[in-house]
Amino acid sequence: MGGQFIRDEVTTIESLSHHSIKIKTSNQNIKAKKLIISAGIFSKELVKNLGINVPLETERGYHLMLPQQQLLNRPVAFAQRRFIITPMQTGTRLAGTVEFAGTKTKPNWKRAENLFHHAKQVLNSPIESASDQKWMGFRPTLPDSLPIIDHCCVNPNILFAFGHQHLGLTQAGITADIISDLVHHKKTDIDISPFSVNRF
Ligand SMILES: Cc1cc2nc3c(=O)[nH]c(=O)nc-3n(C[C@H](O)[C@H](O)[C@H](O)COP(=O)(O)OP(=O)(O)OC[C@H]3O[C@@H](n4cnc5c(N)ncnc54)[C@H](O)[C@@H]3O)c2cc1C
Numbered sequence: 576m577g578g579q580f581i582r583d584e585v586t587t588i589e590s591l592s593h594h595s596i597k598i599k600t601s602n603q604n605i606k607a608k609k610l611i612i613s614a615g616i617f618s619k620e621l622v623k624n625l626g627i628n629v630p631l632e633t634e635r636g637y638h639l640m641l642p643q644q645q646l647l648n649r650p651v652a653f654a655q656r657r658f659i660i661t662p663m664q665t666g667t668r669l670a671g672t673v674e675f676a677g678t679k680t681k682p683n684w685k686r687a688e689n690l691f692h693h694a695k696q697v698l699n700s701p702i703e704s705a706s707d708q709k710w711m712g713f714r715p716t717l718p719d720s721l722p723i724i725d726h727c728c729v730n731p732n733i734l735f736a737f738g739h740q741h742l743g744l745t746q747a748g749i750t751a752d753i754i755s756d757l758v759h760h761k762k763t764d765i766d767i768s769p770f771s772v773n774r775f
Pocket residue numbers: 583584585586613614615616617618635636637638670671711712713714715736737738739740741742743744745746
């Protein structure tokens with residue numbers, strides 16, 4: 576439909592007028608009529624360009640992959656140990672933990688390794704871990720655990736969609752529907768006032 580996908584790092588955003596937004600990337604300048612900021616935890620710095628401060632913090636989480644498949648036939652969440660075991664096509668994923676350490680601190684891989692010890696306690700079958708199969712991600716979280724899905728107060732053609740904390744994959748489609756309605760000036764299916772950028 577004539578869209579163009581550009582993979583680049585946005586360094587600054589400037590609202591020139593309601594219909595003109597300047598986006599500087601590491602390689603080029605782009606002029607846009609509309610802009611959606613949905614860069615997870617990194618949205619915090621991007622919206623600062625527009626003079627807006629949001630109390631967004633990262634809840635860092637970890638996972639560790641086990642090479643074995645079919646240890647379980649469905650995902651299981653362990654409330655007391657606060658982690659989840661998920662069977663996947665490439666093995667079995669152990670995921671969980673919350674760490675407040677910002678975006679710049681190096682990952683503490685012991686947190687991923689601890690998941691292995693938890694899994695050993697709850698699974699009947701012997702397990703082995705592939706030590707290179709670890710991952711750390713940034714959950715973008717606001718104090719009330721709700722996302723920001725809103726127009727920017729400085730320029731209504733700039734939209735915000737971030738802060739989905741532990742549920743960004745689950746909620747992505749719903750947020751995309753809402754953002755699509757906002758872009759097309761349509762009434763949203765749900766009341767979005769709880770997700771206002773001005774609530775803090
Ligand atoms: C261990 C763990 C397990 C999880 N499990 C689940 C789960 O089971 N279910 C669930 O729903 N959610 C889960 N989550 C949460 C989910 O991963 C997040 O809520 C989701 O990734 C947030 O999506 P996002 O697109 O807002 O941000 P991100 O996924 O962080 O994506 C942001 C994107 O913006 C890009 N970006 C950042 N800065 C710039 C810039 N300056 N210029 C250009 N691009 C930029 C990044 O490269 C990235 O592609 C889990 C998270 C973790 C850590």
